[in-house]
Amino acid sequence: MRELDLDRALAVATGLAGWACERIRRPRPEGVREKDGPADIVTDTDEAVEAHLREVLGRAFPGHGIVGEEYGVTPGSADSPHWLIDPVDGTTNYAHGIGWCSVSIGLVAPDGTPLLGVVADPWRGETFTAVRGGGARLNGTPVRAAPHTTLTGHVFLTEWAAHAHWPGMDALLRDLAGRHCTVRVMGSTALSLAQVAAGRATAAAIGSFHPVDGLPALLLATEAGAVALPGLPSWETPLLLAAPGVAAEAAEVWRGAGL
Known part of the structure; x- marks a missing residue:
């Protein structure tokens, strides 16, 4: 794999997640329709967000592959990583006005190893980020899994x-x-x-x-x-x-x- 600036990649992905959150927060989803059945739907927002993310990532990282929820696989060069895009994870909630959905963006090495991840919550203004080996952050502040020692009560x-x-x-x-x-x-x-x-x-x-x-x-x-x-x-x-x-x-x- 060619040398990759993960800090730059994370900055681009985080910026795109912020843009997507603003798009999702628009007052009303439009163009709601079925994909594979009544419980599997897509909206114009899903498609518009993924199209924009694909365009920006394609310009910023030529040669990288892209795998998206709505538009499938765009192959990259053999020795390059690929991006994962879910523009609205939780479309059913989004389409019904329930404020629990997210934007998910990841970068994966050619061998399948995850390199970075971004998950943004449009409704709470929260963006989770991680770079492999660098810990996880919420709006820039390090976070850790719970210190609990039992499932009971949690x-x-x-x-x-x-x-x-x-x-x-x-x-x-x-x-x-x-x-x-x-x-x-x-x-x-x-x-x-x-x-x-x-x-x-x-x-x-x-x-x-x-x-x-x-x-x-x-x-x-x-x-x-x-x-x-x-x-x-x-x-x-x-x-x-x-x-x-x-x-x-x-x-x-x-x-x-x-x-």
Whole structure:
């Protein structure tokens, strides 16, 4: 891989996330329509944001590949990294006026190693950033995973598989309920995983990992000290993130659900 200025890449990605947040905060989403079914929708905003991010990244980093939620893969040169773009992660919330969605941007090495991640919350003015080996930050201030030593009494975030439960989810929820751990399904994978980095959620899980909306936030969380099971996940495999002090308990629950 050619020499890459990650500080510059992070600055460009953070600036684009700020622009996207302003676009998302416009009063009303337009052009809401189905993609693969009633529970999978897209808006004009999703497409406009991704198109702009692709254009700027393509000019700033010629030769880099781009993988986006709405427009798929633009190949880059063989020895260059590629960008991951989810312009509105949580489109259903956004389209229905629920203020919980995010902009997710990541950069990945040719071998799949995440290099940087940015997840921005348009509604709270929060931007999570991480560069591999440099820790995680929230609006420039370092953040760490929660210091908790038990799941009991704390928050566990998860997401549906679109509109449905995923295999093992019901057993997982039952075990967590028995431990008096409060589960929330919020509607944005990237933003939910980022809450583990911020120390707000003690753990989070998704049933099917998609790098476009998951890898930037996964880097944030692990740079903040969270533990990922099964490490760096592959496409469409389950993922569990946990604060280090609850990792063993979370893994026990995870295995008990057959995951």
